[in-house]
Amino acid sequence: MTQLTSIGLNITQSEALTKQLNTLLSSYQIQYMNARGFHWNIKGRQFFELHLKFEEIYNDLLLKVDEVAERILTLGGQPKHAYSEYMSLSNISEAQGISDGATAVNNLLAGFEQLISHQRIILAQASEASDEGTASLMSDYIKEQEKLIWMLKAYLA
Template sequence: MSVTNSIGLNIEQSQELVKSLNKLLSSYQIQYMNSRAFHWNIRGTKFFELHVKFEEIYNDLLLKVDEIAERILTIEGTPLHAFSDYIANSIINEAKNITDGNQAVNNLLSGFTTLIVEQRKILSQAGEAQDEGTASLMGDYIKEQEKLVWMLKAYLG
């Protein structure tokens, strides 16, 4: 019996990565829905600029959701796909009834900080598994989101 999958990764380590990536996928889905809700419900003097920014953020998150799910499939796992699973596995909480711009930005900032921490864990895990594809994906996301965290913090002053 082979100990590697069809792309040459250790099956046991890949299955552990699938668990971590599904947790990340769940968290991305909640971050996506939060940003989408902020886009819809934002009010106040900063409406126009935040409405556009939140749309930019949720569009990017949606692309990453797809990439994470496809990475899970690539390493021969099954991505979670029920919203109840996302709620149960996410490390980011749902945000409800937020209409204030600064509160919405703070919520997104917290979520992206959480994602970065989780992605660093997966980056390390992928390195140990010699999974360059997952490691590269995490590295790219971390780099982008570190800049976004800086920008969100700058917006808040």
């Protein structure tokens, strides 16, 4: 007999999703810190517009960090919370010493592309587990980030 979590999902599938979500959480944390660093360190002719855009991006990322962590808890897992764990699990690399606008935007683009790729994997896994909560969250994030990628690419064109 299959054992279920308190929210009616298969325990084994929920544990697998929790593992994937912790990797996603780690990637979000690194993307957040990268965006925050770009906000602080941006220089040049595009300072004002990029300074504001990076703030908008890191504020959104911070909300998603909290939502992903809470989803992990909802599934019965424990969200990672140490930067050493984030660095070892993240699919996104830490960016350092970047103050050029185009370089910063390209770095964020690469990070968002990685997030979308990983979120598609989680979406498929959540759908297979009949986990509508996680699937819905991933679907919303993918939709938002696809538009953001389009806008950032248009900015660079």
